Amino acid sequence: MLTLTNRKKVVSNKEQNLAEKIYLPAVIKGMSITISHLFKKKATIQYPEEERPRAPVYRGKHVLKRDENGAERCTACGLCALACPAEAITMVAAERKPGEEHLYREEKYAKEYYINMLRCIFCGLCEEACPKEAIFLTDRLVEPEFWREDFIYGKDKLVEPIEKDKRIDVSKRQTPAVLEFKKIPGLRHNILYSPKTISNKKKQNH
Amino acid sequence: MLTSFLIVKISLCVVVFAISLGIAAYSTLWERKFAAFLQDRIGPNRTGPGGVLQPLADGGKLFFKEEIIPDVSNKFLFILGPSLFMITALMTGVVIPWGKDFIWNGQRIALQITDINVGILYLLGVVSIGVYGIMIGGWASNNKYALLGALRASSQMISYEIAMGICIIALIISAGGTLSIKEIVEQQDAGYANVVYQPIGFLLFFICALAETNRAPFDLPETESELVGGYHTEYSSMKLGLYLFAEYINMFISSAVMSALYFGGYNFPFASEIYAALGLQEGSLAISLIGAAVYFIKIIIFINVFMWIRWTLPRFRFDQLMNLGWRYLIPLSLLNLVITIVIEYIRGNINI
Numbered sequence: 178m179l180t181l182t183n184r185k186k187v188v189s190n191k192e193q194n195l196a197e198k199i200y201l202p203a204v205i206k207g208m209s210i211t212i213s214h215l216f217k218k219k220a221t222i223q224y225p226e227e228e229r230p231r232a233p234v235y236r237g238k239h240v241l242k243r244d245e246n247g248a249e250r251c252t253a254c255g256l257c258a259l260a261c262p263a264e265a266i267t268m269v270a271a272e273r274k275p276g277e278e279h280l281y282r283e284e285k286y287a288k289e290y291y292i293n294m295l296r297c298i299f300c301g302l303c304e305e306a307c308p309k310e311a312i313f314l315t316d317r318l319v320e321p322e323f324w325r326e327d328f329i330y331g332k333d334k335l336v337e338p339i340e341k342d343k344r345i346d347v348s349k350r351q352t353p354a355v356l357e358f359k360k361i362p363g364l365r366h367n368i369l370y371s372p373k374t375i376s377n378k379k380k381q382n383h
Numbered sequence: 384m385l386t387s388f389l390i391v392k393i394s395l396c397v398v399v400f401a402i403s404l405g406i407a408a409y410s411t412l413w414e415r416k417f418a419a420f421l422q423d424r425i426g427p428n429r430t431g432p433g434g435v436l437q438p439l440a441d442g443g444k445l446f447f448k449e450e451i452i453p454d455v456s457n458k459f460l461f462i463l464g465p466s467l468f469m470i471t472a473l474m475t476g477v478v479i480p481w482g483k484d485f486i487w488n489g490q491r492i493a494l495q496i497t498d499i500n501v502g503i504l505y506l507l508g509v510v511s512i513g514v515y516g517i518m519i520g521g522w523a524s525n526n527k528y529a530l531l532g533a534l535r536a537s538s539q540m541i542s543y544e545i546a547m548g549i550c551i552i553a554l555i556i557s558a559g560g561t562l563s564i565k566e567i568v569e570q571q572d573a574g575y576a577n578v579v580y581q582p583i584g585f586l587l588f589f590i591c592a593l594a595e596t597n598r599a600p601f602d603l604p605e606t607e608s609e610l611v612g613g614y615h616t617e618y619s620s621m622k623l624g625l626y627l628f629a630e631y632i633n634m635f636i637s638s639a640v641m642s643a644l645y646f647g648g649y650n651f652p653f654a655s656e657i658y659a660a661l662g663l664q665e666g667s668l669a670i671s672l673i674g675a676a677v678y679f680i681k682i683i684i685f686i687n688v689f690m691w692i693r694w695t696l697p698r699f700r701f702d703q704l705m706n707l708g709w710r711y712l713i714p715l716s717l718l719n720l721v722i723t724i725v726i727e728y729i730r731g732n733i734n735i
Contacts, residue, residue, distance in 0.1 A: 204696065211421045211695040221425040 233349040236299045236314040239292055240345040241336040244282050249336060250311035251290065252283035260306035265296035283309070290335060294319045294328040304350070310359075313347040387490065395496050399476045406686075407631035408438035414631075414690050421694045445624035453617050455525040464520025465618065465625040471513035472629035475636040478502040480565045482649050482675035486666040494671055495565060502564040503551055506640060507544065510595060513633070514540045517604065520626070521614035532613025535701060536604030540595055542708040547591035549716035550584045553723040554644055556733065557581055564640075568648035576647040583719045585645045587712055592637040594708070597630055599693035603701055638685035639678075646681055649674030 196202050222229050231237075242250050253270035271288035273281045280286075303312050322328055337345045412427065412434060419426030427434040452458055482494035499505055514537050521533020557580045558567045571577055578585045594601040604613045612618075615626045642648060654674075663669050699707070727733050 207695045208691060212691065214423055215420045217423055219420075219425050220423045223425075 231316050233316075235316040236301045238294075238315055238317040238319050239297075239303070239330075239335055240313050240315050240317075240347065241287075241290065241332065242311050242313060242347065243337055243339060243344070246279065246282075247339045248278070248280055248282040249286060250282050250309045251287045252285050252309050252311070253287035253290075254285075254308065256306040256308065257303035257312055260302040261297075262300060262302060263296045263298045265293045265298075266303060267291050287332070290332050292330050292335060294330055295325060310351065313345075313350055315345055315347060316349070317345075391492055392496060395494070396477075399479075399481070399496060400473060403473060403476050403632050403635060404628075406635045406682075407628055408442070410631045410634065410686060410690075411441065411627075412437045413686075414693075417687065417690045418694050421691075442624065445621045448620040450620035450622070451617075453524060453526070456617065457523040457525070460519050460523035461617075462622070464516050464523055465615075465622045465629075466516075467519065468513055468516025469625045469629045469632075471509050471516060472632040472636065474509050475506055475633075476639075478505055478564055479636070479639050479643060480568055480648060481678060482671040484666065485668045485671040487668065491666075493565075494675060498563055498565045501562045503555070503562050503567075503644075506564075507548060507551070510633075511541075511544065513629075516626075516629075517614050520618065524614075524617035526617050528611055529614050529616040532604055532606075532616065536597065536614050539597075539601065539603060539704060539708070542705065543591045543594035543601075543712070546587055546708065546712040546716045547595065549713065549720055550581075550588040550591065551644070553584045553716070553720040554581050554588075556720075556723050556727055559732070564643055568643050568650065571647040572650045572654070576645065576650075578645040581645065581719070581723070583715065584723070585641075587716050587719065588645070589641065590707075590712065592641060593689070593692065594704075596633040596637050596689075598634065598689055600696040600699050601704060602693075602698060603704060606698065634686060634689055635682065638682045638689065641685055642678060642681035648681075649678040651677045 244250050253268050255268065255270075258264075258266040258268060268287045268291065269289040270285055273284050273286055299314060301314050304314055319328070337343070415437075416426040416434070418424075427437045430436040430440045452461055477496045478499060480493070480495040480498070484491050484493045486492070517536045517540070518533050521529045521536070524530070554567075554577060555562060558577055559570055561567060561570070567577070593599075597604050605615075606613055615623055618626060649671075651674075658665075658670055658673075661669075724733070
């Protein structure tokens with residue numbers, strides 16, 4: 178008969194012979210297998226000092242990007258919050274005052290911006306929904322905390338530092354191909370979250 | 384004379400006590416390390432360099448944990464159980480000869496706390512009392528699981544003691560009819576180690592020793608995965624620690640007994656030639672210390688074999704355990720005894 182794997186074993190009910198009955202050969206065989214593992218390479222990764230290499234497109238802790246002048250890119254449109262399947266994102270919008278142009282790129286900005294890292298499933302839909310290239314998932318990890326409240330990250334933890342050399346590199350997730358892709362007018366988030374679709378949905382609900 | 388005798392014996396007691404505890408403590412670490420190595424892991428390595436402070440951290444943790452004595456338990460017996468188990472485990476080290484006698488200030492000093500002429504019987508007796516530690520602990524907990532665990536433990540230990548005793552009888556016959564461990568070790572000095580004369584006896588003794596010390600594959604009394612800990616279900620804090628710790632001491636002592644009875648203790652091949660080549664006088668301290676070091680190497684090899692077996696073989700089922708003990712080990716040890724008697728009779732060492 179054709180076998181699917183080469184590990185197939187025919188089971189038989191034949192009487193055990195003496196060597197099998199006293200088990201000692203089997204015991205010695207087993208012990209030689211375990212002792213051979215003493216000299217094998219250890220599989221352990223000493224975590225805090227040593228990290229397993231992550232994929233270049235790893236989806237870890239979020240970052241809110243600044244533009245080249247150091248102004249926050251986020252315009253508090255709320256598309257990320259809408260796209261979020263885990264409802265982890267919430268924000269409070271505010272209007273930019275005159276003289277704050279160096280701080281915020283758009284006329285409207287997020288005064289407060291929260292991501293609950295315990296709710297977040299790191300799917301990356303916020304990033305996909307963002308029309309301003311403001312939010313990205315990075316290859317950094319969310320640090321462990323003692324209290325649940327500490328996992329609700331505010332702008333202090335999410336916005337990248339203003340210094341040029343401390344900016345978070347997201348080029349791995351923002352490749353030219355991705356940028357090209359995001360420009361397509363018929364892109365999913367452009368259709369799904371366009372004001373037209375939303376007002377249509379609201380009409381349907383009424 | 385008496386004061387120097389007391390000083391020697393008391394210091395020897397302290398040293399044996401400290402070494403037993405030290406080896407037991409570091410066995411717990413080495414057990415975890417060894418298990419890790421056999422499973423392609425590294426094991427505890429964060430507490431101190433290479434994890435050497437891990438036993439201290441474990442001990443400290445056990446001391447500072449909350450100590451719960453169940454309301455329904457018999458408090459006196461509940462405390463007596465682990466104490467008895469620990470005391471008997473430590474008492475067994477008394478009759479073991481750790482090295483050759485040496486002469487110091489014209490006095491002959493033995494590296495053995497006491498050389499009683501029924502040393503082996505003393506060992507068996509003390510080990511049997513150790514069973515009471517388990518039984519009392521399990522019974523005093525007033526808990527079904529603890530009681531069942533204690534029953535399993537005590538029935539196992541009692542069953543395997545019989546085969547062990549018969550193996551020892553065969554050994555004594557072939558070793559010239561002495562019950563003193565010191566004399567058995569000394570008589571292996573000139574000839575071969577006893578394992579050459581008693582290979583089956585040694586194998587059976589080794590299996591029984593595994594069962595006596597509740598080591599895998601005979602660790603049914605504990606069975607972490609099945610019996611929620613067996614007889615020490617209700618124990619917490621250092622009382623649990625004493626039970627676990629005493630098991631490692633038992634392992635150390637049974638390794639010591641096996642190396643003494645079957646592998647010549649502090650003797651090793653070509654010992655006298657090597658001592659002569661080093662220019663050491665008979666009765667010098669160096670000879671005693673070299674012998675003791677060799678003895679400890681043997682003991683450590685045995686402890687490693689115990690661990691190696693634990694991390695290889697799966698646990699027996701209880702009926703398999705009883706079958707093995709009563710239907711295979713006891714008849715085999717009796718057969719071994721009969722063969723030994725016949726051979727020794729033919730050799731003219733015993734007369735009926």
